[in-house]
Amino acid sequence: MxxxxxxxxxxxxxxxxxxxxxxxxxxxxxxxxxxxxxxxxxxxxxxxxxxxxxxNKLSLLDGLFSDLTEKLDRVLAEKMQSDPEPKGRFTRAYVAVFFVPEGMDDSEQWKVLTIALISEPHLRERWRQWVERHLAENIGTDSSPDSVLVRYAVDGLWLADLLGAPTLDAETRTAMLGRLLALSRS
The missing domain is CATH 1.10.10.60 (Homeodomain-like)
Structure with missing residues (x-):
């Protein structure tokens, strides 16, 4: 047996x-x-x-997506709750989670999911819906062009880190983080 x-x-x-x-x-x-x-x-x-x-394999990827986005939702909610300034709160939480590759729990699984998002239309649609839901929930505080720019910059940096683009030194990263956080407040 x-x-x-x-x-x-x-x-x-x-x-x-x-x-x-x-x-x-x-x-x-x-x-x-x-x-x-x-x-x-x-x-x-x-x-x-x-x-x-x-x-099937797609349901396995769906399960990974659901598991990670549930965790992401909890972390974002915690970070937003601890931010006393409403304007740009979601954007700053997004920066806190995605800006530093090692700063995210399950970062290795996120790498897998990011690759799957690129190749699986169904998962891209789920991600688009996740983003749209959060933007709708935070439309009054995080819809300025500067907030959008900050989130896109963070997405670009996350993708560059994932693909192994030349890494930024700590000083440059810190300066970028400061600029992005300042933009989230404008």
Whole structure:
């Protein structure tokens, strides 16, 4: 009898493990390496167990997207709550999360998701809807051209970091951060 028959069932832990393994495989070997067989084998979960949580590769990527954006929503809400200045509050929270690549929990999974967003139209649409929802919620405080410019600059820096573009030294990054935060208040 296999170990699977003797272990206690913890569906949420298994689901999370599958997401983490899929992200790790994608980072180590590229997105093409994320097959249902490879994920189930690397996670030590039967293929049937994986299919119980994720019936196909797209649902696995959807699960990763949902997991990460739920975490992102919580972090953004915390950062916004601690910011006493309403104007540009969402934009400053966005900067705090995405400006420093190592500053984000699950940054490795975000790299995977960013690559998947580029290649999967369905995920691009989900991201667009996520952004639109947040912009609609913060229309009175974060819709100025300067706020938009700040978020696009942060997106560009995040993508440059992801692609391994020449890195910025700490002094330049700090100066850019100061300028972006000042713009978020104008």
């Amino acid at each position: 296999s170990k699977a028959h003797h272990r206690k069932k913890h569906p949420e832990a298994v689901r999370q493990q599958l997401l983490e393994v899929a992200a790790r495989l994608s980072l180590e070997k590229g997105p093409g390496s994320v097959t249902l067989d490879a994920v189930s084998q690397a996670a030590g979960v039967s293929k049937g167990g994986l299919l119980h949580h994720f019936p």
